[in-house]
Amino acid sequence: MATKKFMFVNRKAPYGTVYxxxxxxxxxxGAAFEQDVSLAFVGDGVYQIxxxxxxxxxxxxxxxxxxxxxxxxxxxxLYVEKESLEARGLTLDDLMPLVWEDEDDDWAEKPSIRxxxxxxxxxxxxxxxxxLSF
Amino acid sequence: MSTLHTVNKSPFERDSxxxxxxxxxxxxxxxxxxxxxxxxMAGTDHSDMxxxxxxxxxxxxLGPDLxxxxxxxxxxxxxxxxxxxxxFVELTTKHDTCQSWL
Amino acid sequence: MKYSIMxxxxxxxxxxxxxxxxxxxxxxxxxxxxxxxxFYHDGVNNGTRYTVPPQDDRNIQQEWSKLxxxxxxxxVICIAAAQRRGIMDADEAKRQGLxxxxxxxxxxxxxxxxxxxxxxIADRQLVFGD
Numbered sequence: 001m002a003t004k005k006f007m008f009v010n011r012k013a014p015y016g017t018v019y020x021x022x023x024x025x026x027x028x029x030g031a032a033f034e035q036d037v038s039l040a041f042v043g044d045g046v047y048q049i050x051x052x053x054x055x056x057x058x059x060x061x062x063x064x065x066x067x068x069x070x071x072x073x074x075x076x077x078l079y080v081e082k083e084s085l086e087a088r089g090l091t092l093d094d095l096m097p098l099v100w101e102d103e104d105d106d107w108a109e110k111p112s113i114r115x116x117x118x119x120x121x122x123x124x125x126x127x128x129x130x131x132l133s134f
Numbered sequence: 135m136s137t138l139h140t141v142n143k144s145p146f147e148r149d150s151x152x153x154x155x156x157x158x159x160x161x162x163x164x165x166x167x168x169x170x171x172x173x174x175m176a177g178t179d180h181s182d183m184x185x186x187x188x189x190x191x192x193x194x195x196l197g198p199d200l201x202x203x204x205x206x207x208x209x210x211x212x213x214x215x216x217x218x219x220x221x222f223v224e225l226t227t228k229h230d231t232c233q234s235w236l
Numbered sequence: 237m238k239y240s241i242m243x244x245x246x247x248x249x250x251x252x253x254x255x256x257x258x259x260x261x262x263x264x265x266x267x268x269x270x271x272x273x274x275f276y277h278d279g280v281n282n283g284t285r286y287t288v289p290p291q292d293d294r295n296i297q298q299e300w301s302k303l304x305x306x307x308x309x310x311x312v313i314c315i316a317a318a319q320r321r322g323i324m325d326a327d328e329a330k331r332q333g334l335x336x337x338x339x340x341x342x343x344x345x346x347x348x349x350x351x352x353x354x355x356x357i358a359d360r361q362l363v364f365g366d
Contacts, residue, residue, distance in 0.1 A: 033353070129230075131234070142255070198258075227268075
C-alpha cells in the first residue's frame with residue numbers, strides 16, 4: 001500500500017460529546033497501516049490532552065491515559081495550536097507530558113507534542129493527503 | 135498541494151469558520167455548506183472576517199443551502215462564488231485534499 | 237476520481253447524511269467512482285431498516301440502500317460504533333445473544349480498518365459530520 005500523510009483533527013472537548021473518544025479509536029486502528037500519521041488539537045480539542053482528568057463524578061470512563069500509548073504505536077506528531085491554548089489561559093504545563101522513545105537515539109524519550117503557531121499549523125495541514133475531522 | 139476546506143456550521147453557532155479562516159493556507163479554497171452557507175452573507179458581524187481572507191483564499195458557497203435558508207444570492211459577500219453539488223464535486227477534483235471544519 | 241466518504245451523523249438530526257448523499261449522486265453523475273462510504277459515530281444509524289419517516293419526506297436509509305445497489309457501492313458501518321448504538325446484522329446479533337437484527341440492505345458491518353483503507357486507496361477522502 002502507498003504511504004499517505006494522514007491527519008486527525010480534534011476540535012472538541014472530551015466527554016461532552018463522544019468524538020474525542022471515538023476519534024482516538026480510529027487513530028489506534030490506523031496505526032497498524034504504517035501511514036504517516038499526525039494528530040492536531042485545535043480549539044477545545046486541546047482539552048483532550050489536559051492533565052489530571054478525573055471522571056468518577058460524571059460516571060464516564062477516563063480514556064486520557066490512552067494518549068500515553070500513542071508513542072508506542074509510533075504516533076509521534078501531536079500538533080497543538082498555540083493560539084488555542086492561549087485563548088483558554090493554558091500552557092504546555094497543563095497538558096499531559098506525552099512522549100515517544102526514539103530507537104535511533106538509544107531509546108531516548110522525546111516529546112510528542114509540537115506546539116505550533118496558526119501559521120505553522122496551516123502549512124502542516126496543507127501538506128496532508130487525508131484529513132479526518134471528528 | 136492545495137486544500138479544499140468545507141465549513142458546515144454557521145459562524146454564529148460555532149468557531150468552525152473562524153478556525154478555518156485562521157488555519158487555511160494561501161492558495162486553498164473554502165466551500166461553505168449546510169448552515170455554514172450563512173457565513174457567506176454580507177453585512178453580518180462575521181462578514182469582515184471572511185472578506186479579509188479572500189485575497190489569499192477562494193471562497194465558494196453551495197447555492198442550494200443558501201436557497202433552503204431563504205438567503206438570496208444577491209446578498210452574499212462580493213467575490214464569493216455560488217456553486218451547486220456538481221460544482222462541489224469539481225472543486226474536489228481541482229484541489230488535492232479535502233478538510234472538513236465541523 | 238475515486239472517492240472515500242465518511243458519514244459521522246445519523247439521519248434527520250443533522251444534514252450530514254443528506255449532503256453526503258447529494259455529493260455522491262453528483263460525483264456518480266460526473267462519472268466518478270464512490271469506492272466506499274464509511275458510517276461512524278451516530279452515522280451508523282443510517283443503516284437501520286426500521287426507520288419509518290413521514291410519507292411526504294425523503295427516506296434517507298432507503299436512498300442509501302438504493303444508491304449502493306444501483307452503483308455497487310461498498311457501504312460499511314463501523315462495528316464498534318454500531319455495538320454502542322444497537323445496529324446489528326444477523327451474525328452479530330446471534331453472537332451477542334440478541335433477539336433480532338436491524339441492519340438495512342446494502343450495508344455491512346466491519347472494522348475501522350476499512351475507513352483507513354478507504355483513505356489510502358481513494359484519490360479523495362471527504363468527511364460529512366457535525
